[in-house]
Amino acid sequence: MPRGYAGLVDTPRDAAPSGGSVFYRPQRRSKTADGLSRERIVEACVALLDREGAAALTMRKVAAELDVHATSLYWHVERREDLVDLAVDAIFAGAAVAPAPHGPWTEAVRSAATAMYTALAAHPWAASFAGSRPLVGPNALELSRRILRGLESTGADVRQRAVAATAISNLVLGAAVTAASARALGLDRDTALTREVVAAATGAGVPSLPVLEWQPRFEDALAVLLEGVAARLGR
């Protein structure tokens, strides 16, 4: 079950007190129904990012979105990076509560991995932050747990499951990062650069750009990886 943004455990004292992740620091909770709140701020961030992209996430623009001064945000978060972490994890909220599908373990794993990819594909700015901020929010962790739980019914030992889970999350992230940065550079349009990149990366020409339909390509790649997992686990 995904948890809220108040911290993963009750404000541990042994964690880095001021550095580290928002998810591991105590939250100042707002009392008033009007006024700002961490929830409203995160909502505004996501809206802004969806509309204008990763570069638009500035304290001043988020504040403007809420008709407030930039410095007011510092009552609710410690720094800009907190906004990044909170906004990124917010996009996984829906996927983290979706019920696990019935069927073989491959379906459970595929479902969790695809849900993660779909969320990242729907909000490309999130993938573009992944290089500087790891996906360790409660919702992202819940998705990791779902992948791992799917692998439990394979009968493989802990170490094999860990390797498989790592491979799967990394494939998801790599695919999302590739799609996000490619789109940002305009590689989804048919330019000479696009043709060169596609040729180098896939050996194919650009047949009306279908190779750049990222989602089906990700699903193909995931299927290959799952075949490797099945082979490795001996079933």
Added chain:
Amino acid sequence: MPRGYAGLVDTPRDAAPSGGSVFYRPQRRSKTADGLSRERIVEACVALLDREGAAALTMRKVAAELDVHATSLYWHVERREDLVDLAVDAIFAGAAVAPAPHGPWTEAVRSAATAMYTALAAHPWAASFAGSRPLVGPNALELSRRILRGLESTGADVRQRAVAATAISNLVLGAAVTAASARALGLDRDTALTREVVAAATGAGVPSLPVLEWQPRFEDALAVLLEGVAARLGR
């Protein structure tokens, strides 16, 4: 063979003239032996990034590194993003010229993919830029071609090879991005957050942090994926 930074082809006119990638724009070449040059600037960027990390890449700091004014850099590059693109591709220079190993196709593929990962692991700032700038420099493309060439001897058709190559590059990138952002957040130290993240992602505790030795974990994951590729290609 990797090419220089002068552009992938001879200054094409159909590419986006001013936007897009440095690698696809004509380069102003410096004549004087002293003074600035794109090469010296890129060298300074890499040194600065290795020393101080991704956030240190500002026009002013790069300029200071070269005892020059920030505005002088604009004679040699069009914008800051060009520095990012050039510095990132520079770290692949060594890997792109290494001779391909003898042996089965898996060795050729594994060698190219591992070389790419190793370069990214040695310069974590490069992975942290991958979310906003795709790896489309000449050296990165050469590594992609090496992966693809390795897959040619499998006898699989073009489409199967493209899917496999995509999966492999995405795994490399995802693993590198994960390692880079985790390190930036301090997940390589044993904190409560580290323990929670490792448990969610691998199901294991933190046995003296060996799970965070990223390189062997990447190699395990790659092996699983290659097993899937082999299974899919029927050999």
Added chain:
DNA sequence: ACCTGAACACCGTTCAAGT
């Protein structure tokens, strides 16, 4: 408790001016 407003030390980039 929560927000404002001024202030500080930065940014990337443009452009006229020098040589």
Added chain:
DNA sequence: ACCTGAACACCGTTCAAGT
């Protein structure tokens, strides 16, 4: 051709002050 220097429109963040 190449670099300087001033200038502009931004940044994140701190902190005293208001209410």
